[in-house]
Amino acid sequence: MAAKGKYNTKQRSELISYLESVPGQHVTISDMCDYFEGIGSGIGRTTIYRQMERLVDEGIVNKYIIDANSPACFEYIKKEEHADSESDCFHCKCEKCGKLIHLHCDELRMIKSHLEKRHSFTLDPLRTVFYGVCEDCR
Amino acid sequence: MAAKGKYNTKQRSELISYLESVPGQHVTISDMCDYFEGIGSGIGRTTIYRQMERLVDEGIVNKYIIDANSPACFEYIKKEEHADSESDCFHCKCEKCGKLIHLHCDELRMIKSHLEKRHSFTLDPLRTVFYGVCEDCR
DNA sequence: TTGCGTGCAAAGGTTTTGCATGGCA
């Protein structure tokens, strides 16, 4: 498929397995490093960065940029969801506690098509974050 | 007003003046450093960072994060827009040309009440920016 | 065997912090 990724290394397999095991969750590069270190099977940080770049290109994971100074988050995309693609995950960030909430919601998905049709604006859910105050903090 | 910002220093005034003079444009910290260095009135980088943080808190400027590895962009918010703010105005930012689009739309306003009712999340429309690609750029 | 993948070390760039000095009120 991808021109870059020709080999299927042990590290790549382990990374994909791990991501598949935490569906719908956001993980950072450091999370992955810690995990693999924890189970004794250390994978180099550089390798994780490079594999993540490949996996994003291949559409296997999504990359989310929440804030300039927080590390990027990655999320495995289930195979069934490849169809609707793009990503139907929306993010809410609490301004008080910093908590990140990810929503999978049909009604929110309609925002995208509304912006598309009425305002000729193609929304990028990977970059868009709703800021506000979460349940616990108000 | 704000608890932090009590003093009105020369640097703060100059920063606000500069931002007012480039409405609708997005400028980085380095842009500002270069500008003030260019006109002989150097302002410390640290000061700019700290004043920008204050101005964002005060709702006088918006902060945009286009990409994790590019510097953050700031944009002055016109005073007329302060008035409606809160509930009426939504912002769309084009990732390609950087254009900022202001929308006044009932349907988008429903997002706020939806998030409130269904997800117990109080949206802050002033801080929230929809990222995507505008009409002209696709 | 070929050449991509790996991982260490180091660099790159943005942003934050410590601390002494300077300036607003």
Add this chain to the structure above:
DNA sequence: TGCCATGCAAAACCTTTGCACGCAA
């Protein structure tokens, strides 16, 4: 005068790059 703001230097942070070695095909 009392604090806050400033700014230099240095640190912290995430991410990328160089390069030699190792491994998949």
